[in-house]
Amino acid sequence: MTTIYGINNCDSTVKATKWLDKQDIEYTFFDFKKQPLTPELLNEFLSNSSWEVLLNKRSTTFRNLPEAIKSNLTDDVIFQAVLAQPTLLKRPLIAHNNAFEVGFKEPVYKTLFLS
Numbered sequence: 868m869t870t871i872y873g874i875n876n877c878d879s880t881v882k883a884t885k886w887l888d889k890q891d892i893e894y895t896f897f898d899f900k901k902q903p904l905t906p907e908l909l910n911e912f913l914s915n916s917s918w919e920v921l922l923n924k925r926s927t928t929f930r931n932l933p934e935a936i937k938s939n940l941t942d943d944v945i946f947q948a949v950l951a952q953p954t955l956l957k958r959p960l961i962a963h964n965n966a967f968e969v970g971f972k973e974p975v976y977k978t979l980f981l982s
Contacts, residue, residue: 874899918945
């Protein structure tokens, strides 16, 4: 089972879904703009990765955060900010079998899905 988490207009998410479609790999798409990010799901992401990997500090969403949040990036502050604005996460997030990947890198996908 493969699940892609992201937003449908994200360039990296589009590249990932096109690559999977071309390889004829079935997946479920979880759109952060249409489905709520739950605390349980965010905890699952964190059990497979870290804030350093998951948080997209280059995003417009991050740049638009109040300074009070950006200057106080404790686990709890980040957790609450991401729940409120899931586009703070790097995309796409891929859950495949027991593997978890962040972003789209074709060589990584080849290893993950075609090996």
